[in-house]
Amino acid sequence: xxxxxxxxxxLPRPMDDIAERKQWAQIRERRAAKxxxxxxxxxxxxxxxxxxxxxxPWHGDDALAAGDVLAATETATTVQLADGTEIxxxxxxxxxxxxxxxxxxxxxxxxxxxxxxxxxxxSRAFRxxxxxxxxxxxxxxFWVGRDGDAIEVIVERGAVEVRDPEGNRVLHAGDRYRSDxxxxxxxxxxxxxxxxxxxxxxERSAPRVPAASVxxxxxxxxxxxxxxxxxxxxxxxxxxxxxRDSRAGVAALALGRLRLDLGQPxxxxxxxxxxxxxxxxxxxxxxxxxxxxxxxxxxxxxxRAREQYLERYPEGVHRAAVVRRCAP
Amino acid sequence: MEMDLDEVPEGREMSDxxxxxxxxxxxxxxxxxxxxxxxxxxxGMAWRLMPHDPEVEDLVQDVFILAFDRLSRLExxxxxxxxxxxxxxxxxxxxLRRRGLRQxxxxxxxxxxxxxxxxxxxxxxxxxxxxxxxxxxxxxxxxQERVALILRRVExxxxxxxxxxxxxxxxxxxxxxxxxxxxxxxxxARVPRHSAKGGRYD
Numbered sequence: 001x002x003x004x005x006x007x008x009x010x011l012p013r014p015m016d017d018i019a020e021r022k023q024w025a026q027i028r029e030r031r032a033a034k035x036x037x038x039x040x041x042x043x044x045x046x047x048x049x050x051x052x053x054x055x056x057p058w059h060g061d062d063a064l065a066a067g068d069v070l071a072a073t074e075t076a077t078t079v080q081l082a083d084g085t086e087i088x089x090x091x092x093x094x095x096x097x098x099x100x101x102x103x104x105x106x107x108x109x110x111x112x113x114x115x116x117x118x119x120x121x122x123s124r125a126f127r128x129x130x131x132x133x134x135x136x137x138x139x140x141x142f143w144v145g146r147d148g149d150a151i152e153v154i155v156e157r158g159a160v161e162v163r164d165p166e167g168n169r170v171l172h173a174g175d176r177y178r179s180d181x182x183x184x185x186x187x188x189x190x191x192x193x194x195x196x197x198x199x200x201x202x203e204r205s206a207p208r209v210p211a212a213s214v215x216x217x218x219x220x221x222x223x224x225x226x227x228x229x230x231x232x233x234x235x236x237x238x239x240x241x242x243x244r245d246s247r248a249g250v251a252a253l254a255l256g257r258l259r260l261d262l263g264q265p266x267x268x269x270x271x272x273x274x275x276x277x278x279x280x281x282x283x284x285x286x287x288x289x290x291x292x293x294x295x296x297x298x299x300x301x302x303x304r305a306r307e308q309y310l311e312r313y314p315e316g317v318h319r320a321a322v323v324r325r326c327a328p
Numbered sequence: 329m330e331m332d333l334d335e336v337p338e339g340r341e342m343s344d345x346x347x348x349x350x351x352x353x354x355x356x357x358x359x360x361x362x363x364x365x366x367x368x369x370x371x372g373m374a375w376r377l378m379p380h381d382p383e384v385e386d387l388v389q390d391v392f393i394l395a396f397d398r399l400s401r402l403e404x405x406x407x408x409x410x411x412x413x414x415x416x417x418x419x420x421x422x423x424l425r426r427r428g429l430r431q432x433x434x435x436x437x438x439x440x441x442x443x444x445x446x447x448x449x450x451x452x453x454x455x456x457x458x459x460x461x462x463x464x465x466x467x468x469x470x471x472q473e474r475v476a477l478i479l480r481r482v483e484x485x486x487x488x489x490x491x492x493x494x495x496x497x498x499x500x501x502x503x504x505x506x507x508x509x510x511x512x513x514x515x516x517a518r519v520p521r522h523s524a525k526g527g528r529y530d
Contacts (some may be wrong), residue, residue, distance in 0.1 A: 005483035010451040013375035250357045280342045280361035
């Protein structure tokens with residue numbers, strides 16, 4: 001029996017750049033609405049049962065999964081994970097599982113205060129995130145809570161590493177951290193427990209350079225706040241100091257777009273070239289590069305980039321915009 | 329001081345596996361990158377399974393929402409494309425099955441599709457004729473036969489892949505295709521071999 005030929009290319013869905021952006025915006029909004037609804041339902045369920053102890057397995061249908069919300073509304077609730085980790089949530093506390101993998105558990109504190117008594121498991125990283133503060137633990141007992149806009153961490157036993165936009169620090173039993181207070185010894189090099197991973201060590205060995213995640217977060221915050229110049233500087237710093245980071249390609253495209261928006265097409269060229277070579281959205285980057293060359297008056301480069309785009313993405317969503325570019 | 333970004337070394341392109349891993353770590357940009365990389369494929373496949381259907385937009389959004397919610401269950405992050413393709417097929421099948429039921433209950437009507445408006449103008453006449461023949465019968469087929477026929481005749485997927493993506497056995501795929509092909513051959517016999525729009529179908 002002969003294999004049939006593909007007819008798919010003859011029946012394409014008419015989609016352009018605008019339709020694609022609209023679709024992505026709707027997907028994002030629907031996901032956010034779904035999470036809000038799920039959270040509200042779970043909180044309601046826990047309030048109704050006034051559960052004092054909830055056991056959550058690692059495997060099976062009831063296993064903890066990314067997106068799950070643990071909430072205590074009117075009664076303090078203890079959640080016990082299968083490995084023996086216990087989480088005591090005060091009333092009006094909500095935690096969301098951002099990751100629940102064999103190698104990593106990451107919980108986001110959305111409201112309230114919780115005590116974590118974490119079972120020692122060197123093969124699994126356990127983190128608690130609260131706004132831009134990350135608490136990393138290997139085996140210990142500690143509290144993480146919100147107090148107004150501030151995040152508070154108190155260690156009862158063992159040690160945790162706290163990472164915030166200012167850098168990393170290690171807290172031991174009896175230590176307390178507040179995100180709105182300056183560290184006691186700001187210039188002192190953070191000490192390193194033997195249990196921390198080499199990646200963390202490397203970041204700490206250059207304390208003046210913020211981590212890529214911090215620069216990326218700062219850039220996005222600045223962009224969302226409408227401060228494009230600051231956002232561009234943070235993305236540029238990320239590219240300068242963390243060239244091989246997984247976010248570099250995204251940062252390069254974002255920097256190129258920002259510089260185009262800021263009326264700096266000539267300065268947009270270099271980051272867009274990086275994004276077109278190695279970013280996750282190469283078609284976008286190449287289309288923007290055509291635009292940047294065109295706006296900079298580099299007609300020959302513009303035509304070369306245009307040909308490259310049309311060759312690589314003959315049905316690309318930017319095709320119509322790209323073919324109009326470049327002076328003859 | 330202006331940095332020279334040209335000095336930044338060329339990195340390797342992020343693979344789907346890299347993006348899935350980053351997305352699992354909570355990086356929202358990685359989700360957007362996965363969407364952008366696969367939006368065209370998912371939109372295309374959804375469109376061909378349900379051409380010019382008002383539910384296609386919902387279907388595509390459902391597929392990405394479902395995939396991103398279940399990302400932690402994807403065993404092989406490098407197989408994201410095939411995995412999301414499977415989700416597209418199964419979600420389309422669900423929608424078509426529900427619609428078939430509504431139609432049987434008299435709660436919905438089948439709308440005829442003017443395929444000539446949808447076929448790309450550069451399509452060779454024989455390919456256009458084949459598409460007309462396939463889509464001329466799909467509304468009369470049960471949902472599973474319809475999906476199997478489109479995956480085979482339009483997407484040209486191998487039988488084993490159709491079975492895997494639809495979540496049914498190879499034997500069932502063959503039975504469904506055999507039934508659909510019988511109707512298709514009858515329909516092809518009615519299509520003029522040399523028509524103004526169509527052409528030869530071999």
